[in-house]
Amino acid sequence: MGWRLIRIYTILVYMFMFLPIAVVVLLSFNANQFGSFPMTGLSTHWFEVLWENDAIMRAFRTSIVLGLMTAVISTVLGVLASLALVRYKVPGRNLITTMLIAPILVPEVVLAVALLLFLNFLDIGKSFTLLLLGHVIFTLPFVILVVQARLVSIKRDVEEAALSLGASPRQTFFAITLPLLMPAVAAGGLFAFTISFDDITGTLFWKPGGIETVPTQIFSMLRNSISPEINALGTVMIVLTVGLPLIGAAIARTLATRSGG
């Protein structure tokens, strides 16, 4: 009896999490000219409107470029740091770990203010550079946590075997370690990209006038009222941020089975 109750409770909790999102997707296909209930039919009209909206398309390009650059920088920094923490005995590792995940512990507004004021002091005002640096520091801890979790599962034996068979450390790294690292690198990069793509609080503090990312664009559109266009944009973003990683994971799995891993 108790178990059934918990099951129903859990189903309700999941409905609470997903129903509003499902409604966004549903309404984006709404034929009703105001984009609200009652739905009068299905149409892709709002996606066409979206496609022709230059401001949104510009925001998309900005978000993608920013996300990719953030992902590359954060992943390089994060993978190197994780290698050090997982593979070596580092004195003071607790302090170092706390420092590296500190950006998560500091409220994002405070981080945003501190970075804005300090870099402005150094004559780097609101700009794409500030935005990029902010996104890097904000995503770095997440990359480190994800990559560390993956690294722990990679055994050192293979590397030691290569070394004992006469490979140089450099050869070992490129022939053995790096390929084994790739899933961790990919996971870290994907995570950084998604967080950067989704970030809004810091971005509002750092972005120069005239530059919008997708979230800040939605934010400024919401000031007026909710339009069906925003629902369509929401649907596109859900497909991008949920669909792409799932496809990526599927491809990675296929490749892994093909190479006999």
Add this chain to the structure above:
Amino acid sequence: MSIEQREARQPWILLTPALTAIVLLLIVPLMFIIVYSFWLKSAAGADTPGFFLDNWQEALTDPFYRDILLNTLKIAAVTTVACALLGYPAAYFIARSKGNRLVLLVLLMLPFWISYIIRTMSWINILGVSGALNSAMIWIGVIDEPIQMLYNETTVILGLVHFLLPFMVLNIFVSLEGIDTNLEDAANSLGATRWQGFLQVTLPLSLPGLAAGGLLCFVLAAGTYITPVILGGPRDAMFANLVYEAIIRQLNWPLGSALSLMLLVVLGVLVLIYNRYLGMAQLAKGLG
């Protein structure tokens, strides 16, 4: 250089880029705003460097700031409790279910991949004047005119719970997952009812996960800027909104620095207390 020395140097070479970034982009900027909070805003031109207590006096004694800080902490507390009440049974179900466990876990991860602002604004579709709930109630005939359910403190809390619940469930799940189910069976075989077994064995053992989830929910809720703007009314500003007002709208950077530091100190004390008793490892486990 000997091999040992090289071995000892290598981790530091690997750590240098990340640590440099953290120091230059987080730690030094935080120290910089401590200094900046003692400067004075000038009517025109650059702010005046110096050691003035004016901003701190304003931030700490003005009842306007104090009330909003207290209200922010109250909203964060209510949100955290709501997340725990909603999240614990769900986490327990996922941890103890056999068949659909993987599906439930993947679904639990999904919200992390869906844009925060989309999830927040999705409630406008549900509760707005022309939203699903109003339309349904008019259709059934409960009401004739749509009612405005949005833009109050309750909807701000609703939006925060919706955003933070996955963090809570995940953290509780991680700690429940680490508990040997034999312990509960042992309690039962020794005569405890299932409920007693849960209360006296499982629940205490899962408290670290509950605490980690609670800390995350509280800190993220108390620092939130977007949710009150989208789902709250004009009088539902939270502390982060004050910071935004001071920094971006009024360009009063010294006062904005002081306000930011106030928020940091209040939440930092919580993190330190947590770290003292439970350590950061639990938090890292839940996030990884």
